[in-house]
Every structure is written in C-alpha cells, then in structure tokens.
Amino acid sequence: MDTTSNLEEAVEVLQQLGLKEYEARCFVGLSRLHSGTAKQLSEMTEVPRTRVYDAIRMLEAQGLVEIQHSSPQQFRAVPLEEATETLRDQYDARVERLHDALETVEIVDTDDESSVQQVWAMTGQDAIENRTNDLIREATDEIVLVVGDESLLTEDLIDTLNEVGNGVDLLIGALTETIQDRIRVAVPEATTFISGLEWLHGENATVDETAIGRLLLVDRSTILVSSIMPTTREERAVFGEGFGNGLVVIARRLMAQGLLTVRDPKQ
Structure with a gap:
C-alpha cells in the first residue's frame, strides 16, 4: 500500500x-x-x-x-x-x-411465534467470534467445536476455551493432524479429535467453493455454523437453538462423526 x-x-x-x-x-x-x-x-x-x-x-x-x-x-x-x-x-x-x-431499554415481547425453529444469520468475523465466545462461556454441560479454517483459531478464542470450567466437557475437532497438534498445545484441557467431516476441508475443492469456517454445538441445544466466502474471505454464519430446532438436530448428527461413541453429542 x-x-x-x-x-x-x-x-x-x-x-x-x-x-x-x-x-x-x-x-x-x-x-x-x-x-x-x-x-x-x-x-x-x-x-x-x-x-x-x-x-x-x-x-x-x-x-x-x-x-x-x-x-x-x-x-x-x-x-x-x-x-x-x-x-x-x-x-x-x-x-x-x-x-x-x-441495557435499560424495556424489551417489547410480541410473542407472536415460537423460537424453536428460528435460524438467524450474521456476518463478519468479529461479530461471529464474539457470539462464539459468548456461547462457550454460557455452556453448562458440553461444548463441541469443529475448526474448519485454522485462521479462526484466534488468541481470543483460545483464551475463551481455556477459561471453560471443569464441569463442562470440551471437545475440539480438527480437520488435519497439524491443526489438532496446535489445539492440543493451545488448549491442553480439551479432548481433541480428527473430524470425520472430510467435506469440510475443501482440500480437493476449487477456489470458487465456499468453505466451512467453524461448527459449534453447545449443550446439545445451540448451534452456530459459519462459512468462508471464497473471494472475499468474509465469514458468514447461521445460528439456532432449541432441542427441536431442525438445524440443531442435523448438526448434532453431523458433528457426531469423529467423536467417541460415549461422548457422542447426539446421545
């Protein structure tokens, strides 16, 4: 420049x-x-x-x-x-x-529809990382995170993962052994695994294909899935919550790949 x-x-x-x-x-x-x-x-x-x-x-x-x-x-x-x-x-x-x-503004609740099947979209790595960190901090039982793009494994995210309490199971999936080794060093308390979602990697994909950035499942009921735009590298995400939410149900089954059966989030 x-x-x-x-x-x-x-x-x-x-x-x-x-x-x-x-x-x-x-x-x-x-x-x-x-x-x-x-x-x-x-x-x-x-x-x-x-x-x-x-x-x-x-x-x-x-x-x-x-x-x-x-x-x-x-x-x-x-x-x-x-x-x-x-x-x-x-x-x-x-x-x-x-x-x-x-913070002091009164919330107007129209209560016109159930949140069970709602899916929300958001854009921008900073905003998505902030939401990711907030969801991780709110976890009470289990966190399953699959990192699809190594650039998203930032210092802020690593710090948040290291702050997870002892009562919360923390499972972090990687697409390659290199990323898994980095996670093991950066977040020593986490259980790491190589994700079975090979289609996330995009190793054989063309540069025009959109890549998955991150998948986060918290307490088996809240899901965040992001993608990386191929030309701009912009991150976009969808977010849903509720045991009956179709996105959450599908994500639980997809993310089970690569996990030990005893820790399978669909169980």
Whole structure:
C-alpha cells in the first residue's frame, strides 16, 4: 500500500472513530509535520484555511493537537502513541455509554411465534467470534467445536476455551493432524479429535467453493455454523437453538462423526 493510500485509510479510520473529515485530514497532515501553520496545513491537506482553525480547535479539545500561540500560530499533533490511546479511551467510553443506555431499554415481547425453529444469520468475523465466545462461556454441560479454517483459531478464542470450567466437557475437532497438534498445545484441557467431516476441508475443492469456517454445538441445544466466502474471505454464519430446532438436530448428527461413541453429542 503506497503513502497516499495509507493517508486516505488513516483519514477514513479517524472518521469512523468520530472525527469529522476536516478534523481527520488536519490531524493526518500534522502527523507528517513536526509543527505547521494554518497556511501550511491547508496547502498540504486541501482543507480551506478558514476551516483549519475550526478543525484544530476541535482536535485540541480532544487532546489530539497542541497549539503554540505565536504569530503565526503553530500546531502539532501529540505523539502517535498518546493519540491512539486517547482515541481508544474515547471509543471505549462511547461503547460503554451505548451499553448502559441500551441495557435499560424495556424489551417489547410480541410473542407472536415460537423460537424453536428460528435460524438467524450474521456476518463478519468479529461479530461471529464474539457470539462464539459468548456461547462457550454460557455452556453448562458440553461444548463441541469443529475448526474448519485454522485462521479462526484466534488468541481470543483460545483464551475463551481455556477459561471453560471443569464441569463442562470440551471437545475440539480438527480437520488435519497439524491443526489438532496446535489445539492440543493451545488448549491442553480439551479432548481433541480428527473430524470425520472430510467435506469440510475443501482440500480437493476449487477456489470458487465456499468453505466451512467453524461448527459449534453447545449443550446439545445451540448451534452456530459459519462459512468462508471464497473471494472475499468474509465469514458468514447461521445460528439456532432449541432441542427441536431442525438445524440443531442435523448438526448434532453431523458433528457426531469423529467423536467417541460415549461422548457422542447426539446421545
């Protein structure tokens, strides 16, 4: 990625973190200078000079820019480590406010249909991993996880698996012995197995075929199945719960392949 692309990406990310476009462009511009005047900054960023002052005031208020009241005024960005920590704190504070606000919202239950046969779809590896981790933490009896794509065996997932309580059976399936060996080292308390679901592997599949990412069965009643899109590598998943849910019933039988009979989740 060239310098121009990096700069534009930085501007885009700053806007996603809550800065307005001119503020983001001014901050990125200052990050390239030891210090600069409004004129220099305007020429570098193509932000109108009169708007530079407004943007700088907002950046200063957020602790991202320092001002030297000389003639002309000089501006400089705070050190990168300090700026990223400040932005992280602000982002975390916003997320916490959102959580607190929505946590108190009253749930309106229409109760117009049973959840037994419902299947929900979700997209994005971060969201799917968060749901996976939540389901694992909620388990009270048994967790059966089949890892179909090694890239999904992240440090966060490994940490969550290692936090599973002693009263919960933890079984983790792999598609190859190499992945199984990695799981054994990373999650020593788990019972590992080579999955009998060879069709998950896609070793002989073409690059155009969608691959299974992960299969998770919790307490024999909750299932999450994800797939990896062949071109974008985007992860998508479906999620269902309830002993009578058809997706859960099928998954229990499929995931039984490769497990010891005594620990078969369909029993």
